[in-house]
Amino acid sequence: MPARRAALRLLDGVLRRGLAIEAQLDRATQGLAPSDRGLAHAIAAETLRWLPDLDLLIDSATRNRIADDAKARMALRIALVQALRLGTPQHAAIATVLPLVEGGPRKLVHGVFGALMRGQAALPDMPGLPDLVAARWAHQHGDAMVEAARAAIAQPPPIDLSLARADVEAPEGITLAERHVRLPAGASVPALDGFAEGGWWVQDIAASLPARLLGPGAGHVLDLCAAPGGKTLQLAAAGWDVSAVDSSPARLAMLAQNLERTGLTARTITADLLQWSPDAPADAVLLDAPCSATGIFRRHPDVLHRVRPAIVAETAATQAAMLARAADWVRPGGRLVYAVCSLERAEGEEQLARFLAARSDYAIVPVEADELPDGITPAPDGTVRTLPGMLEDAGGLDGFFIARMRRLG
Numbered sequence: 001m002p003a004r005r006a007a008l009r010l011l012d013g014v015l016r017r018g019l020a021i022e023a024q025l026d027r028a029t030q031g032l033a034p035s036d037r038g039l040a041h042a043i044a045a046e047t048l049r050w051l052p053d054l055d056l057l058i059d060s061a062t063r064n065r066i067a068d069d070a071k072a073r074m075a076l077r078i079a080l081v082q083a084l085r086l087g088t089p090q091h092a093a094i095a096t097v098l099p100l101v102e103g104g105p106r107k108l109v110h111g112v113f114g115a116l117m118r119g120q121a122a123l124p125d126m127p128g129l130p131d132l133v134a135a136r137w138a139h140q141h142g143d144a145m146v147e148a149a150r151a152a153i154a155q156p157p158p159i160d161l162s163l164a165r166a167d168v169e170a171p172e173g174i175t176l177a178e179r180h181v182r183l184p185a186g187a188s189v190p191a192l193d194g195f196a197e198g199g200w201w202v203q204d205i206a207a208s209l210p211a212r213l214l215g216p217g218a219g220h221v222l223d224l225c226a227a228p229g230g231k232t233l234q235l236a237a238a239g240w241d242v243s244a245v246d247s248s249p250a251r252l253a254m255l256a257q258n259l260e261r262t263g264l265t266a267r268t269i270t271a272d273l274l275q276w277s278p279d280a281p282a283d284a285v286l287l288d289a290p291c292s293a294t295g296i297f298r299r300h301p302d303v304l305h306r307v308r309p310a311i312v313a314e315t316a317a318t319q320a321a322m323l324a325r326a327a328d329w330v331r332p333g334g335r336l337v338y339a340v341c342s343l344e345r346a347e348g349e350e351q352l353a354r355f356l357a358a359r360s361d362y363a364i365v366p367v368e369a370d371e372l373p374d375g376i377t378p379a380p381d382g383t384v385r386t387l388p389g390m391l392e393d394a395g396g397l398d399g400f401f402i403a404r405m406r407r408l409g
Ligand SMILES: C[S@@+](CC[C@H](N)C(=O)[O-])C[C@H]1O[C@@H](n2cnc3c(N)ncnc32)[C@H](O)[C@@H]1O
Pocket: 224, 225, 226, 227, 228, 229, 230, 231, 232, 245, 246, 247, 248, 251, 271, 272, 273, 274, 288, 289, 290, 291
């Protein structure tokens, strides 16, 4: 029961207040045992993955449509997702949500759930995307990408590991790039071979590309928006002298823990990039800018429901301001990599076009096909756009946009 109440709070936060699940998790699950906390998270995330289809089922069983934000609809969504996706027995699925609603709506929830179960209600093989998201992504990337995104939501994503060196002790899996291992979904990470030794860390293969594109260490790199540090670890392992900057002390604490576990070293700086400047230009800068995060919808399905065009415009404006500052921190001849885990062109291709139009001292250093894992090809202009549908047979990857540039001079 407490887990279902927490799941309801999480869903309410996403759908009514536009909050990310991660941002509310501590508060919404306060006082819960870790297992209940995990269950609340799993129920909320799976509900968000299947929300349009759950709502279609609910609407098919009611004469008068239940309002989108009614508790009765929320309770039904939670009961249905448990019964149809999470393997909860029907009686437990309904018994645990009924206390969430009172009076007449409780009867309604009971009746609708019972009718759907008696009618052998089922979800489709692949979830539908919210209409606005499907239209936006089809417009930007085509219908095939939307279908691939639907397929990607239906499967739990695999776990990718980045290895500090080719010869570290790592669990067995498939290798799609140098110093990479892919494991099936669901592995318990701290229990895996070599976790304590710190020779590897979890990082989606798409997220590993920006640091790979800077190559082996060649001086001082500013890793901007660095926490929790996946790219910092890669850069340090590749031999760069790394200064990792982030405004979040809590996330930098995670970065410090990651450095400690892996035995890698980097300077950490807590600072707001819109205020801070380095003492001297660096040989390279990696800006992994804050973004809408729509590229990581498989693990964070809340983005499907809370990221609206206004949010994309807001994050794009922040990225433009950061990019303009970061560009002044690269020495002439040095490299700048810009990356976002977003599927929105406003944060990727269009951001880059605006930057290049304003900065005649920068040019793209085209990424070559042999710098990328098989199955990912650079765009014609030499940037990288990873999309649902790529590496599909191997379990897919996150959506990223990456541009590598050189400061002329
Ligand atoms: C995409 S995440 C970075 C992921 C990280 N590069 C990695 O590989 O693990 C974006 C980061 O930007 C940081 N951030 C957001 N606004 C910032 C600002 N104004 N100045 C510095 N860091 C900021 C956030 O705290 C967050 O850690």
